[in-house]
């Protein structure tokens with residue numbers, strides 16, 4: 001009972017701390033969690049990738065048996081409130097009819113509170129055979145910046161299994177596509193609009209490149225659950241004014257890729273395909289992830305969650321990407337499940353809420369999972 005109550009109370013505390021990204025300002029919430037974990041016996045390492053943009057890795061040592069650690073990970077930043085007015089206070093975390101309202105209740109302060117509470121509860125018990133590692137990342141919503149920084153600074157330590165607590169209504173999700181976001185630039189020579197023959201039109205070059213991307217079909221096989229790799233041109237900008245030949249244009253490309261689709265190969269392939277007239281630059285590079293359900297860790301997750309969700313899970317992927325794109329390779333590809341409280345359709349919505357029951361269920365499952373992993 002105290003596990004449940006504490007998970008809800010901690011979610012409320014986190015929702016009341018504004019971590020909307022931009023600007024982010026995760027430090028207050030992360031320090032709060034760090035203090036709670038330190039008091040429970042965790043060793044903490046903070047990492048700031050920019051002022052106030054703090055991430056945290058906390059580790060509780062198990063008995064020295066060599067059994068690899070179990071890691072729980074998530075992000076503490078949220079998206080902004082959006083243009084539409086909320087009918088509820090987004091920072092009050094009011095509970096009404098079993099729903100807690102507020103920005104980040106679903107995505108994903110409920111999930112973070114659930115695993116922090118479960119880990120603190122476990123720290124009160126005799127030591128298990130495995131370390132418990134918690135990752136609380138800043139700056140996920142704008143491209144997993146916080147976790148990338150943790151990986152780069154090599155302060156994640158090691159882990160042999162991972163749970164990403166993003167909202168899945170506590171249904172275990174086996175992976176998701178990757179995202180490769182690119183900016184493509186073309187240059188020309190400007191001239192007066194009345195004498196275009198004296199210039200080179202950068203927008204025409206961009207238009208030709210965009211037409212080629214529209215016809216592009218990736219040659220990688222479709223993933224049984226995630227489908228095909230796709231590509232979309234999202235924005236175009238260029239030109240100085242109406243009556244000049246533009247000497248510069250750029251557009252952005254959003255490629256969503258199946259896990260086996262190698263991003264460096266896409267990048268060089270695209271540069272060759274579009275020709276020397278364009279420059280392709282990487283903005284965000286997150287590889288897709290997938291774990292087979294036959295992994296013993298996943299079998300354990302499914303066994304624990306089946307009575308709680310009332311069905312035997314089948315392989316499913318998520319439409320969004322998560323910190324797993326960064327953390328899974330950084331930890332050496334451990335089996336990874338995405339499982340957390342909240343309906344994923346609620347993420348980023350006006351009047352975002354999370355069913356309190358789901359936060360309680362998640363805390364209970366995380367607790368059992370870490371306890372059994374450490375046996």
Ligand SMILES: [Zn+2]
Nearest residue numbers: 075107108166
């Ligand atoms: Zn999220």
